[in-house]
Amino acid sequence: MRVALLSCYELGHQPHGLAMPLAFLERAGHKASAQDLALEPLDEDVIRAADVVGISVPMHTALRIGARVAVRVRELNPRVHLCCFGLYAPLNAAYLRSCGVDSVLGGEHEAALVELIDRLAAGERAPRPSPVTLSRLDFPPPRRTGLLPLRRYARLLRDGREHLAGYTEASRGCLHLCRHCPIPPVYGGRFFVVAAATVLADLAALVELGATHITFGDPDFFNGPGHGLAIVRELHRRWPQVTFDVTIKISHLLRRRDHLPELAALGCVFVVSAVESLDDGVLARLDKGHTRADIDEALALTRAAGLVLRPTFVPFTPWTTIEQLVDLVDFIDREDLAGCVDPVQLSVRLLVPPGSLLLAPDRPERADLGELDPGALSHRWTHPDPGVDRLQLAIAAIAAAAAEDGRPAALVFPAIRELVHRASGRVPSASPKPLAPRPPPPRLSESWFC
Numbered sequence: 001m002r003v004a005l006l007s008c009y010e011l012g013h014q015p016h017g018l019a020m021p022l023a024f025l026e027r028a029g030h031k032a033s034a035q036d037l038a039l040e041p042l043d044e045d046v047i048r049a050a051d052v053v054g055i056s057v058p059m060h061t062a063l064r065i066g067a068r069v070a071v072r073v074r075e076l077n078p079r080v081h082l083c084c085f086g087l088y089a090p091l092n093a094a095y096l097r098s099c100g101v102d103s104v105l106g107g108e109h110e111a112a113l114v115e116l117i118d119r120l121a122a123g124e125r126a127p128r129p130s131p132v133t134l135s136r137l138d139f140p141p142p143r144r145t146g147l148l149p150l151r152r153y154a155r156l157l158r159d160g161r162e163h164l165a166g167y168t169e170a171s172r173g174c175l176h177l178c179r180h181c182p183i184p185p186v187y188g189g190r191f192f193v194v195a196a197a198t199v200l201a202d203l204a205a206l207v208e209l210g211a212t213h214i215t216f217g218d219p220d221f222f223n224g225p226g227h228g229l230a231i232v233r234e235l236h237r238r239w240p241q242v243t244f245d246v247t248i249k250i251s252h253l254l255r256r257r258d259h260l261p262e263l264a265a266l267g268c269v270f271v272v273s274a275v276e277s278l279d280d281g282v283l284a285r286l287d288k289g290h291t292r293a294d295i296d297e298a299l300a301l302t303r304a305a306g307l308v309l310r311p312t313f314v315p316f317t318p319w320t321t322i323e324q325l326v327d328l329v330d331f332i333d334r335e336d337l338a339g340c341v342d343p344v345q346l347s348v349r350l351l352v353p354p355g356s357l358l359l360a361p362d363r364p365e366r367a368d369l370g371e372l373d374p375g376a377l378s379h380r381w382t383h384p385d386p387g388v389d390r391l392q393l394a395i396a397a398i399a400a401a402a403a404e405d406g407r408p409a410a411l412v413f414p415a416i417r418e419l420v421h422r423a424s425g426r427v428p429s430a431s432p433k434p435l436a437p438r439p440p441p442p443r444l445s446e447s448w449f450c
Contacts, residue, residue, distance in 0.1 A: 004043075022146070047073050062088065081102050091106075104131045170193065170227060174191050176223075178287055179358045196230055211242070215444065216228070223252075279320075285358075313328065314350050317350040318383055319365075346413075395420075398416055
């Protein structure tokens, strides 16, 4: 079987969504080519010759691009078996099938992909496997041969220098049921660890490729704190010069506070945490499991441990008020977090994909979320105050312009803060000036987005 795997977008890192299925296929005796369409054009000759084409759609942006790619693949090769796999595939199965996709796989999908190709290779009628598989897998080390080099992807920016960055995952899925997150509708509160030996083999491969920094892409590194800590301890023992970053929930930062100094000592240069909102009412609607007071405490704990906290936000929801937005930008200003928040974060609008837990029949929020827009692959809601929607568009324009010309977040933030204050009818007070210039906090060169 001639198999071609395609990635459309994975947050600026070498696509793990290809590397892991490539490894499963290779172990099963199948050869597959790989292309990252975020950085290279579609090889139409490869598509015309393929028996199976798989498109990785681990996030919303990748899904939207992947759906267009699926249509093009079907035009180039009407007989091909076309499969979409990844987190967003089962959430949008009906739409993908309307784009010519034959099979949709999500959850722990790699073994199901191998089984699908095995059956096609045996001449069996094309099966329609279950869209979601939640079986524990025996993970091989991801196969990075044939992928683009790390220098083509996001780098760690720290102390005025660039460092090659790699990406891996020590676990998948999540124990938590945050209502706006795309993971719970697929995983249902389950998570699966990747064997430490497999992760360490991947780390060795990434270091061999030149990585001096590692992003652990686990939805929450402290879903299994003992597992994660054992891996980064061994990472530091073998390659003490290699740094890393992780994503950890606010509630886990509080519950596992004793581990934070060790994380810093092992080389963690920043922690990403999905703060989402500073308003307790909005946080309750999203079922985030933390409060405004918890956010303040987590920020103090990470700073005391020597860790940089990089919060992410969903500032615009149907329940957001202008006063909440003023509070948010003033919080960022007061806590000197402007360099830790990518401008695009301040423009993020609540995404409500099909299957979102926010759409459960018993949830009062459902009435605020509008109808499904098939083209946007999300429910299209409007804010009861049109001024809030206009403000979101204005901030998005500032963030897009900043990304285009490469301006640092700290230099962009004052314009966003002033815009928010003026939308509330007030003139912003002057920001307190730091006593002495400080280097920007560490970050990746690719802004976080979905």
